[in-house]
Structures are given as C-alpha cells and as structure tokens.
Amino acid sequence: MSMEFSPRSARPDPPRARPTRRSLMASTGVLPLLLAGCGADPRVSEDPQELAMWYWNRGASPQLIEQLAEQIPGTDKHLLADMIGTTFDTKLRTSLAGNAYIPDITYINSNNALYFTNEDLFLDLSELGADSVKEDYYEWKWNLGMTPKGRFCFFPVDIGPTGFFYRQDLFEEVGLPSSPEDVAAATSTWEDWIALGAELKSATGSFFVNDAQSIYLAVLDSSPERYFDKNDAPLYLQPNSTVRHAWNLAVAAIEAGITARIPQELETDRNAAWSSGLTAGNLGAAWSTQILEESAPGTAGKWRIASQPVRAGNNGGAFIALPYTCKDPEAAMRLITWITSPENQAVAYEDVQLFPSTPESFEQLTYEGDFYGDQDPLEFFSTAAKTVPTSFISALETSISGAFSRELLNVETGGKDPELAWSHTLAQAEKVLAKRGVEV
Amino acid sequence: MSTDTPARPDTRATSVPRAKPHRRLRATFPIYLAISPFYVLFAIFGLFPIVFSIVLSFTDWDGMGEMSFVGLAQYQYLLTDTRFWNAVGNTFIIWFLSTIPMLFLAMVIAFLLHQNIRFTGFYRVAFFLPNVTSMVAMAIVFGSVFSDTFGLINSALTALGLDTVPWLSSSWGIKITIAVMVIWRFTGYNAIIYLAGLQSIPTDLYDAAKVDGANMVQVFFRITVPMLRPIILFTVIMSTIGGLSLFTEPQVLLGDSGGAGEAGMTIVLYQYNQAFTEFDFGYGSAIAWALFLIAAIFSIINWRLVSGRSERTPRRRTAAKEARR
Numbered sequence: 001m002s003m004e005f006s007p008r009s010a011r012p013d014p015p016r017a018r019p020t021r022r023s024l025m026a027s028t029g030v031l032p033l034l035l036a037g038c039g040a041d042p043r044v045s046e047d048p049q050e051l052a053m054w055y056w057n058r059g060a061s062p063q064l065i066e067q068l069a070e071q072i073p074g075t076d077k078h079l080l081a082d083m084i085g086t087t088f089d090t091k092l093r094t095s096l097a098g099n100a101y102i103p104d105i106t107y108i109n110s111n112n113a114l115y116f117t118n119e120d121l122f123l124d125l126s127e128l129g130a131d132s133v134k135e136d137y138y139e140w141k142w143n144l145g146m147t148p149k150g151r152f153c154f155f156p157v158d159i160g161p162t163g164f165f166y167r168q169d170l171f172e173e174v175g176l177p178s179s180p181e182d183v184a185a186a187t188s189t190w191e192d193w194i195a196l197g198a199e200l201k202s203a204t205g206s207f208f209v210n211d212a213q214s215i216y217l218a219v220l221d222s223s224p225e226r227y228f229d230k231n232d233a234p235l236y237l238q239p240n241s242t243v244r245h246a247w248n249l250a251v252a253a254i255e256a257g258i259t260a261r262i263p264q265e266l267e268t269d270r271n272a273a274w275s276s277g278l279t280a281g282n283l284g285a286a287w288s289t290q291i292l293e294e295s296a297p298g299t300a301g302k303w304r305i306a307s308q309p310v311r312a313g314n315n316g317g318a319f320i321a322l323p324y325t326c327k328d329p330e331a332a333m334r335l336i337t338w339i340t341s342p343e344n345q346a347v348a349y350e351d352v353q354l355f356p357s358t359p360e361s362f363e364q365l366t367y368e369g370d371f372y373g374d375q376d377p378l379e380f381f382s383t384a385a386k387t388v389p390t391s392f393i394s395a396l397e398t399s400i401s402g403a404f405s406r407e408l409l410n411v412e413t414g415g416k417d418p419e420l421a422w423s424h425t426l427a428q429a430e431k432v433l434a435k436r437g438v439e440v
Numbered sequence: 441m442s443t444d445t446p447a448r449p450d451t452r453a454t455s456v457p458r459a460k461p462h463r464r465l466r467a468t469f470p471i472y473l474a475i476s477p478f479y480v481l482f483a484i485f486g487l488f489p490i491v492f493s494i495v496l497s498f499t500d501w502d503g504m505g506e507m508s509f510v511g512l513a514q515y516q517y518l519l520t521d522t523r524f525w526n527a528v529g530n531t532f533i534i535w536f537l538s539t540i541p542m543l544f545l546a547m548v549i550a551f552l553l554h555q556n557i558r559f560t561g562f563y564r565v566a567f568f569l570p571n572v573t574s575m576v577a578m579a580i581v582f583g584s585v586f587s588d589t590f591g592l593i594n595s596a597l598t599a600l601g602l603d604t605v606p607w608l609s610s611s612w613g614i615k616i617t618i619a620v621m622v623i624w625r626f627t628g629y630n631a632i633i634y635l636a637g638l639q640s641i642p643t644d645l646y647d648a649a650k651v652d653g654a655n656m657v658q659v660f661f662r663i664t665v666p667m668l669r670p671i672i673l674f675t676v677i678m679s680t681i682g683g684l685s686l687f688t689e690p691q692v693l694l695g696d697s698g699g700a701g702e703a704g705m706t707i708v709l710y711q712y713n714q715a716f717t718e719f720d721f722g723y724g725s726a727i728a729w730a731l732f733l734i735a736a737i738f739s740i741i742n743w744r745l746v747s748g749r750s751e752r753t754p755r756r757r758t759a760a761k762e763a764r765r
Contacts, residue, residue: 090716263697266694414610
C-alpha cells in the first residue's frame, strides 16, 4: 500500500511523450474513446529497451527487482517496475479495457480465474518455451495457470499450502494428542477432527478455530473438485459434491460448538482470540505462519502445525502473465523464469516471505525462530505442498462463492437453519448465474 | 423572387448581432479561460463518468471484455434483488440512528461553545478532530471498543452484571456500532457549522430575551433553533446525502462483506462490491442510479419537512383561499 520502495528512483526517468496529459486522460477512460484508432501506443513505456512490469507491495522481492532494473539477465533490456497500490485488478482491467498503459509484464493474484473469459488478452507462455522449466514447479500450481482452453497464460510465483496450526501446550495439558504426528494421526478424517475439537472444547473451553468458513475453505481448497468443471457446468448442485460435503462439515463443526464465531474480517477479535487462548487452532496456509507470529507474539513456542485431515490444500499464491501488448515476449519470458527460478524464489522468501512454488528452493532455506518450537514450518509446508491435488477454478466462481460464505456465516452467528441457508444459497447462486447468462 | 425575399430579412437580421458576439467573445474570452479549468476537470472527472455510468447500467460488462447491451435487465434484477433491498433498509436504519442524535448533539455543543466559556478555541479543535482522524485507525479503535468477546463496552457490561451484546455479529449491534462511528466522526463537524450560524444571530435578540426573563432552555428553543433554520436545513440535507452514501465506516469496520447477515451492507458498499470485487460494472452502475433516485426523493422530502413551516406557504394558501371566495 505504501510506496516506501521505488525502483524507478534507481535510474534517470525514461523519455516519455507528454505523460501528464496522457495519464490524465487514461485514468478517466477518455483516452480509448478519443484516441481509438489514432495509433497511440497502448504500452506503459515506449522505450524499446525497457519492459514495464506491474506488481504489488510485497508481491515481488525488491532486491531482485533492483537487479532487473539494471539489466534483465540474458538480454540487453532492463525493467521498469511499477508498484501498483490497492485495487490492483481494477487498474489492470482498466488499462486492458482502455487499451492504454498496459504493462509488458504483470503480476496477477490467486484470482487469475477472473481473467479466463478474456484469456486472449494474454500470451500463451507455452509458445514461448515455458514448458522447458515445468519440472521445477509443483505440478498442481503449474496447472492452475492453465486456462479452460488449455493455454498456459499464468506462470507460478508463490503458493499457499495449508495445514492445521494448534496450541500444543493446551492440547498437552488435557491429555490430547499433542505432537504434530499424533494430532495428524488422530484426525485423519474431518469427522475425527471435529470430534477432537469437541474434546478440546469440553476439556479446556478453547475453540478449535475462529470461524466455520475456514473449515469450509480448508475442505474445498484441498479437493480436486470445486464449484464448476472445465466446461463451467455446476458441480455443486450434485448431491455428493465437494461443495456440499464442505458445507456439511462446516455446519457439523458449528453444531459441535468448536468455532469461536469470529468472522475473519474482524481482525482485532481474531488476533485477540489467538493470543488469549480463546481459540487454540487455525486452519491456514503457509503465509499465515507470519500472521500468527505477529498477532499472537505472547504465545511464541506454543504453536505447532499438523497435517490437516485427508490432504493439504492450497489457499492463495500469485502468478505472472504477459499481456498481448508485451513488446518483447522473449525477454519477458527470460525475466519470468529468472525471477521465479528456485534460487531466486529462495531469495524472495527471505526478502518478502513468498512461499516458493519450486520444491528445490527449500534446499537453500532455513527457518529462523522458535514460534513453532523445534518444528520447521518451511519443511512442514514444503512437504504438505506435495500432496495438494490438481484442481480447476472457474471464472464463474467469484460470482457465487460469496453466497456460500454469507449463508454459512448466517448459520454460524445468526443461528439460521442450515437446510434453509443451503436452499437460500442455491437460489442466490442460480439468480446470479442467470444474470450472467448461465443457466443451471 | 420567391427565394430572394425570405433571404434578405435573414441576412439583415443576423448581420447586425453577428458582429457583436464576436466582439463580446473576444472581450469575455479571458474570463471564460480563467474559469475553464474547473469545467474541463469537471467534464473529465465528473460529467463523463456520470454519463458513462448511465450507458453502463444498460450493459453487461466485466470491466475488460466486450460490453453487451442488455436493456433494462440490470434494473429488472435490481427490483427483485433481496440483497439490494436489504442494503437500502440498512442504509436508512443507520442513517436514522446516526443523523438525529448527531444533529441534536451538534446543536447542543455549538450552543455551549457559543457561551462565554474558557478554552473555546481548544474545544472547537477538539470537537472537530474526529473528522480529520484516519478512518482506518478509527476502525481499529472501534473494533476494539465494540469487540464481542474482548471489547471495552462488553467488559463494562459484564462488570455491571449485565448481559454482553454481540456488537459486531448481530444485526442491530452492527448497525448501532456504525451509527456511533458516524456520530463520533461528524458531530464536531456539524457543531462547527452550527456555531458559524449562531454567530450570525444578532445579540440584541438574546438581550431582549434576557430582559424578558427567559431562561437558557427557552432561549435555545425560542430563539436559537428558529433563527438557525436555514443552517439546520443545510446540515440535514448534507447528512442525508452523507448517510445515503455511507461507505467508509462499514467497509473499514467489517470489510467488503458487510458483516454477519450483511447487516452492515449499505447501498454504496453493495455497489462497490458488485462493481469492484465482482466486476459487474453494469449492475454496479444500475445500483448507483437507483441510489441517485432515492437520494433525490429524500432531499425533496427533507426540504419540505424542514422548510415547509416557513411563513410564505401558509400566507399563499390563505391568499388563494380568499381569492376563491
């Protein structure tokens, strides 16, 4: 959000044609209307030696970007990196829609499925030789970068393998399994996991997790099947769908009383619940190791991470894409493979804690700190990442997933009847899809 | 002939004034140029988006792909969208819960600040301070004060032996919390406006009241409030517009989702949600225009309510009655 680091300041400003007027117009969307067909360059930078890249704060390692600003290895080009603040997607979409100020290279977050309907605006990286490094990356992450048409448009950056964080001391106190291995062994199914949570609740009064939504997502994110198949046919309507299964488990957890009813948006409450021991666990991704460390510093050394039931899932993780206007796709491809190489992902982890999508990176990394006792979260999550299944996220998902979490929250905090909530969810989803022209 | 005759008066009629606008334009050009920056900027940043949003509301557009014309489909959907009507209801409840206590408090504060008390300058700054406080910092403070489990208010309630209130996860709790945030933020602002109004009331009115033996409460209700009517109208309309476009408070307190049961989902937050998190710009624009309509209707109602009792209207009515007789 803040602009404490500006890679531009490293070099003199590039020559640009009347930037004030153009940026003024482009930002309102007038430019595409006024200059449509006037032959205006749709790129951020007109300098042929310069590739412009958009990313967000902590989305890429400043150290690596500084090197790229000098020279992109293996080419005679250099990088102009623009740190885009909030509403990244809106800005990227605006520039693509207006056909103006499009970066040559852009980061895209884990919501890359939003861009599937307009995948033609991005280059197929397979045609640029991306497949030669495919073996270096976790296969499921690589597959998430594939569009429904089978084009490879989104190159892996970081990942978010998931696990179950828990307070070992509280588990130990009341005689529950407490080592990561024992907890994982005692919770091989979600039903067992809920049962263990109920035991903990009756013995200590502590909740297992903060909200039911985290359970719903943990089940969904660790499943090969999600809301839709590759043809956008709805799977969630089938009686034994993963979505329904995840919903049922979340409802069962609510009924067992193991969720603290603190929605994740209420960060203050969430942090207080962790640091006070009101909540003794968290289903989270690799990036939440740090969140937990920062929000509950008083509980250092007491947390451990166990494998979540069934298998690990993935929550979050960015991509890099090349818009069709990229002025030198080959050099851009070199940049991508350089910045996401196993060595440089290790650098990025040390720099801004991006969890590497290349298993090899972990050979160079060691975890410093004792928040998780003698356990090494890096080792845990890099192992967990191997069990994440390949899944497909549909472009339609974001329009309906909100209905599921809203109604689940109504069940959790408002005491709404789960079956009624489920039927409301389906009705809402159907309505939204119908508006988007999809009949279910 | 037939073509000549009408042409002649035409040239004569236009030739005389034609020279004038030219000269007038040359004379007034620098003035227009001087005021043009506002109009140019307004055209780009105000007028264009407004007009474009009308166009958008008749289309289905995800913000980057192709726009498709859908006619009135977005408005049709809006009428049957329970989430939208929930947002309308929330907005009005929060507006009601916040505006009335806020304006009353502001009036009282302004009245007290207008008295001859010490440290007036300090109080004026102190009451205005919330208005310029960072909203994000404020949301953290309010989140802590109203927190369900760890909040100051619930701790106080427990200490008094009362039941705790789920401020941030129940329908009314969320609305009251947001209303309190609004009150906290804008009371001082309105108080300063009232204070400015108070200072324009001639002091001889107060002196006369004092001579007649009126007490402070009588002075407040019989002189201050009636004399402030135009200022009150201004603040009521401003708070109506502000209340109907409420966005920041629920957004920073509860996130984009509007909290449990969407109890904190306001019209503008819903619009933001549709346009910028679900990238449904057509529907977002339709919501914006629905809000415009609602705001227009309520401004008119407000105007009627607050200025309706002015002296002109009854006089005109009696005049009309007399004329009828």
